[in-house]
Amino acid sequence: MSAPAELPDVLPIFPLGGAILLPRGRLPLNIFEPRYLQMVDDVLRSDHRLIGMIQPRVEGDRRRLYHIGCAGRLVAFSETGDGRYLISLRGISRFRLLDVRDGFTPYLRGQVAWDAFAADTGAPETDPGLDRERLRALVGDYLGRxxxxxxxxxxxxxxxxxxxxxLAMVCPFPADEKQALLEAPGLAARRKALMALLEIHAHARNDEEDRLQ
Incomplete structure (x- = not known):
């Protein structure tokens, strides 16, 4: 696993709403836009093979990027017959986006800082407070609905x-809720946020069903 000091200061940026990557997670991507096809070509030629995944956000009529994303290393690649790339990223570390650089490539590049997320490149976390039975019930209800x-x-x-x-990566929460899961300071905090979101969505769905009856 790369240490923060070995990670680059500038990353190719792939803005993708509703999708987050977390350290040690795997994210499959279907690449078809020409600018991102070139990005993958450039990343394959780089030493680090990293792509910065980050969500866009809408503020009024302006489209911006969230400040926190996660870098993923390109670990699997295949090309389809119609010119698309199917790739897989392995999460390495979250980063803070300091500035966006454009004009040099058809895709965005970002100046990033890693220092707030040194723990991301350490050993996997554990969560003694994880109630698997309760989590299973909440997830099963949420996905079933x-x-x-x-x-x-x-x-x-x-x-x-x-x-x-x-679960934080695959549950189809709105972008702002996915971002809250990404930015959680540790595993226990992320689990608490995840279970709270599952409960909120369950109550909202129950209220909607009651109104329709």
């Missing part, structure tokens, strides 16, 4: 960090 069929077997024996971070 959305009509999403997903195996929850890893909730029983997966490592704490993998379980919590994988």
């Amino acid at each position: 959305l009509g999403i069929d997903m195996s929850l077997e890893e909730l029983d024996d997966g490592e704490d960090e993998h379980v919590i971070n994988a």
